[in-house]
Amino acid sequence: MARMLGGKVSLVGLVPVSPEAPISAEASTARRVRAELQSFMKGLPLYRAPQVLVSRTPMRDLQQYLAEDPPDLMILEWPQCFQTMGCSPEELLIKPVCDIAIVRGPWPEVIQRALVPLRGGPYAELALRFCLALPRQELMAFNLRNSNAPKTVEAPFRGLASILPNLPEVTFKQIVSDEPVQTILNETHHADLLVIGASARSEPGNNVFSPIVDQILSEADCATVVMKSQDPLPIIWTGKDGEMAGAQAISVLVDKWFAENTYHADEFDNLDRLLEIKKEQGVSISLALPALNEEATVGQVIHSVKNALKDSVPLLDEIVLIDSNSQDRTREIAAGLDIPVHIHQELLPEYGARRGKGEALWKSLYVTQGDIVVWIDTDIVNIHPRFVYGVIGPLLANPRLQFVKGFYQRPLQSNERLQAGGGGRVTELTARPLINLFYPELSGVIQPLSGEYGGRREALEQMPFYSGYGVEIGLLIGIFEKYGLSAIAQVDLLERIHHNQDLEALSKMSFAILQTVFRKLENRFQYSVLEDVNKTMKLIRHEAGSYYLDVEEVVEQERLPMLEIPEYRLLHPPK
DSSP states (O other), X not given: OHXXXXXXXXXXXXXXXXXXXXXXXXXXXXXXXXXXXXXXXXXXXXXXXXXXXXXXXXHHHHHHHHHHSOOSEEXXXXXXXXXXXXXOHHHHHSSOSSEEEEEESOOOSSOSEEEEEOOOOTTHHHHHHHHHHSOOSEEEEEEEEOTTSOSXXXXXXXXXXHHGGGOTTEEEEEEEOSOHHHHXXXXXXXXXXXXXXXXXXXXXXXXXXXXXXXXXXXXXXXXXXXXXXXXXXXXXXXXXXXXXXXXXHHHHHHHHHHHHHEEEGGGGXXXXXXXXXXXXXXXXXXXXXXXXXXXXXXXXXXXXXXIIIIIISOOXXXXXXXXXXXXXXXXXXXXXXXXXXXEGGGSSGGGOOOOSHHHHHHHHHHHOXXXXXXXXXXXXXTOOTHHHHHHHHHHHHOTTOOEEEEEEEOOEEETTEEETTXXXXXXXXXXXXXXXXXXXXXXXXXXXXXXXXXXXXXXXXXXOEXXXXXXXXXXXXXXXXXXXXXXXXXXXXXXXXXXXXXXXHHHHHHHHHHHHHHHHHHHHHTOOOGXXXXXXXXXXXXXXXXXXXXXXXXXXXXXXXXXXXXXXXXXXXXX
């Protein structure tokens, strides 16, 4: 089992000594146990050297040993381990120093089908995490409900019920039964492993295992694991309204997503291999560069990306500049490098021209052709092709993904000084708190506002676009709502250096992001809020020793999905 779970392992052998016998008499037994531990070590990455404890009080000594450097999980064999220690499960489990898995074997060499019954009890999250960590062909989670119980989801199970549909490798069903133990035992007839949580009881004098758990341990047809957490959810959290159970359950989904869907740009630096995958899949890729007065950096951005990803290795089928009516030489520089240039205010004129980066991104769908569309900002000082191929890589590697966000370290460029970690202020002070509050499933996205991202056209063309600063968070939430968390990935692009905006600009950005999130919430709850709120900002000015207010309108407008625009459908007929 330790091999299946991965991670580092610490092996502990226990040699109990009866009260009347000298401890030294068990030296030969200790040698034999050490030899057994040595045989188990083959192929196991060890956390620390194997240890043999010879003791008249093995349970107490084991607890002390674990307390010195608690592991994440202790695995105990049922019932042999407890018989060896001469103690009851209650003595060891009443106040565990770490999470515990009690295993009744024999353990299967290959797990074809694993079962986990869930009711939302204090150990349900741990049981689900354990199952997700194991290699297996099928994982079935089921919730048992009495025949006379209401059909609504019980409060303790609400949190888990909300995440199970977002775990594509889990098959979930609800079973109606007035004989829960027999139902679980029947399910084990066709399974290799059953994982259940220990009893929720915690009052002094009560068994740690409920009669149900005892019976299942004795009678299940397959290997069985009983999980007990060091810090279970208090009963009031799971039995009253389920709110904390839901919050804890979300962490199962987010942690798993973060581990599986977080990539690094270096995974995709073999451009020839990326090109092979692209050809095998028969997809085309477009890069659109939004710009506004970026003459200082746009040339280097285009040169670096075009040379590496179009001229040397044709990973990109097209590169276009979407300009927002720059007043400097941005367009001339791009045209001089043979890049098609579009002014977004002049595209689709019958729909009007709005200010903002989101408007440029929305219209870039109209003028590009690729099955995959990638955007990067044109103000990157330390431009590198990884800002593009890092975003493309996960989309080619995983056909399930619809959307990939970049993230990076963001030093703050201020005058001539570079302050490490000073960037991302709106992200940390506005965007991430909002996401954690209203969209906790997305709380693992490191930089929801990053300007380097991309997705599949068939997904992007179905998304409404916010015209201004809200475009990034709006797209992220939109993709999540339509395709689920598993369709989103993020990639580490290392470090991004650019010229940061002043505090007033950041304040307006935050105001627009707040509007975007509230719009999304209105759609979710079918209740209008923003019609009654102010969309102007009172900016505080200070001149000549006095203060005054300057009123500026900041309205985050929404564009229809591009697929609903007739002119777009003529160029890009639905497949």
